[in-house]
Amino acid sequence: VRCQQYPPLRALQASAALRGASDEHKKEPWASSSQQHFESPPAGHQPEEKPQGPHPSYTGQGGQESEDYESEEQLQHRILTAALEFVPEHGWTAEAIAEGAKTLGLSVAAAGLFHSDGSELILHFVSECNTKLSELLKKEQKLVQLGEAEKKPVDEFLRDAVEARLRMLIPYIEKWPQALSILLLPRNIPSSLTLLTNMIDDIWHYAGDQSTDFNWYTRRAVLTAIYNTTELVMMQDSSPGFEDTWRFLENRVADAMTMSNTATQVQSTGEAVVQGLMGAAVTVSNAGTSRAVR
Amino acid sequence: VPGAGAALRPCSSRVAQDGINQPVIDRIIRVDHAGEYGANRIYAGQMAVLGRSSVGPVIQQMWNQEKNHLKKFNELMVAYRVRPTVLLPFWNVAGFVLGAGSALLGKKGAMACTVAVEESISEHYNNQIRTLIEEDPEKYKELLQVIKQFRDEEQEHHDIGLEHDAEATPAYSVLKTAIQLGCKAAIFLSERI
Numbered sequence: 200v201r202c203q204q205y206p207p208l209r210a211l212q213a214s215a216a217l218r219g220a221s222d223e224h225k226k227e228p229w230a231s232s233s234q235q236h237f238e239s240p241p242a243g244h245q246p247e248e249k250p251q252g253p254h255p256s257y258t259g260q261g262g263q264e265s266e267d268y269e270s271e272e273q274l275q276h277r278i279l280t281a282a283l284e285f286v287p288e289h290g291w292t293a294e295a296i297a298e299g300a301k302t303l304g305l306s307v308a309a310a311g312l313f314h315s316d317g318s319e320l321i322l323h324f325v326s327e328c329n330t331k332l333s334e335l336l337k338k339e340q341k342l343v344q345l346g347e348a349e350k351k352p353v354d355e356f357l358r359d360a361v362e363a364r365l366r367m368l369i370p371y372i373e374k375w376p377q378a379l380s381i382l383l384l385p386r387n388i389p390s391s392l393t394l395l396t397n398m399i400d401d402i403w404h405y406a407g408d409q410s411t412d413f414n415w416y417t418r419r420a421v422l423t424a425i426y427n428t429t430e431l432v433m434m435q436d437s438s439p440g441f442e443d444t445w446r447f448l449e450n451r452v453a454d455a456m457t458m459s460n461t462a463t464q465v466q467s468t469g470e471a472v473v474q475g476l477m478g479a480a481v482t483v484s485n486a487g488t489s490r491a492v493r
Numbered sequence: 494v495p496g497a498g499a500a501l502r503p504c505s506s507r508v509a510q511d512g513i514n515q516p517v518i519d520r521i522i523r524v525d526h527a528g529e530y531g532a533n534r535i536y537a538g539q540m541a542v543l544g545r546s547s548v549g550p551v552i553q554q555m556w557n558q559e560k561n562h563l564k565k566f567n568e569l570m571v572a573y574r575v576r577p578t579v580l581l582p583f584w585n586v587a588g589f590v591l592g593a594g595s596a597l598l599g600k601k602g603a604m605a606c607t608v609a610v611e612e613s614i615s616e617h618y619n620n621q622i623r624t625l626i627e628e629d630p631e632k633y634k635e636l637l638q639v640i641k642q643f644r645d646e647e648q649e650h651h652d653i654g655l656e657h658d659a660e661a662t663p664a665y666s667v668l669k670t671a672i673q674l675g676c677k678a679a680i681f682l683s684e685r686i
Contacts, residue, residue, distance in 0.1 A: 411567045
């Protein structure tokens with residue numbers, strides 16, 4: 200699985216500290232040991248578990264991970280997922296992350312694990328949406344393979360896929376312009392670009408694209424443009440149910456289909472013209488030589 | 494650095510066949526596809542000049558085999574979801590020019606070009622076979638089979654070129670070195686972009 204990783208920005212020491220403030224008043228076994236205080240222990244136990252004694256695998260030195268412990272990444276994942284609920288109110292900010300951490304029973308200091316501009320939260324959200332889209336498309340593909348659904352024509356497929364993906368923004372639409380600008384920060388561009396290109400490639404793959412020539416790039420570039428412009432239109436759209444956006448999307452996809460048909464036609468016309476010219480040239484040269492022979 | 498046990502790495506779910514080393518396979522298929530595409534264009538160029546000469550049928554036969562190779566890599570490319578190299582339009586022109594140019598040097602020139610290119614490709618395939626065997630010969634059995642077969646056929650082309658007096662071309666070693674340098678550059682670039 201080609202995954203997009205984005206590096207956690209703070210050491211895991213912070214997560215140790217934040218767990219100390221949880222409601223169960225767990226006595227952290229390592230708090231007393233100054234050596235372990237500065238090591239990066241493996242991510243702690245689930246906060247919902249009952250307080251347990253000192254865990255045998257706390258060896259301190261970048262510890263062993265067993266199945267009882269979630270990794271740092273899983274912890275971050277859970278915090279960010281919980282934080283999404285608070286985005287409509289607080290925006291893509293450390294406040295939302297702090298609120299999310301609170302619902303998991305962690306300290307608000309958990310927000311310190313992340314950048315203050317909410318980059319990771321946004322990237323996490325985009326990644327989750329893309330995964331949801333892939334699963335949706337895979338399910339649809341299975342239905343078609345089992346004969347339980349009709350195979351959609353390409354333009355309809357693309358339209359539906361882009362619409363499905365954009366609809367995932369609706370709960371967060373008011374704060375999305377802010378998110379877009381953060382995704383364009385130079386620091387975030389590699390990650391956001393990779394997420395975008397992977398998503399577009401996924402859509403084309405499930406649409407049945409099998410090009411192995413330059414069309415591979417053309418098609419993806421066209422779909423990326425359609426997606427990005429439709430997303431921007433959606434930000435400005437105040438029509439009921441975003442119907443203006445979906446109409447815009449339909450028109451752009453139709454344009455793309457027309458362009459590709461026109462391109463094919465231009466090519467065949469061009470080839471026909473060239474053949475005609477070659478024929479004329481041969482005729483003229485034959486007429487010339489036959490006159491010379493006479 | 495994310496935790497070692499991270500199963501929940503957030504990612505766009507790019508379907509990968511279980512456990513294959515996608516970046517390595519990506520490169521292998523992309524560069525091989527580019528290579529066969531280029532080889533196709535080289536033979537096309539040679540046929541354009543020498544198609545009606547006495548070596549025409551020989552070149553045509555080698556070209557047909559390359560067409561089959563390209564077809565196979567097109568299938569593998571779709572199966573493994575590999576992107577083609579951006580440079581395809583460039584290899585399109587460059588291959589044809591190389592083929593036609595070498596053919597304009599005469600039949601021996603065309604054969605010299607074939608020898609140079611096929612030698613590069615055989616060596617390149619051998620490197621890939623080594624890489625795949627080092628990775629996991631069982632997992633990549635099908636791909637290994639394909640590459641081995643193609644390597645053998647390219648070797649045949651190389652030998653046919655030698656049989657047709659490739660080495661008698663004027664400035665043979667210069668020509669051969671230049672073409673092989675070009676092939677190395679093409680391989681390097683196509684793996685990456």
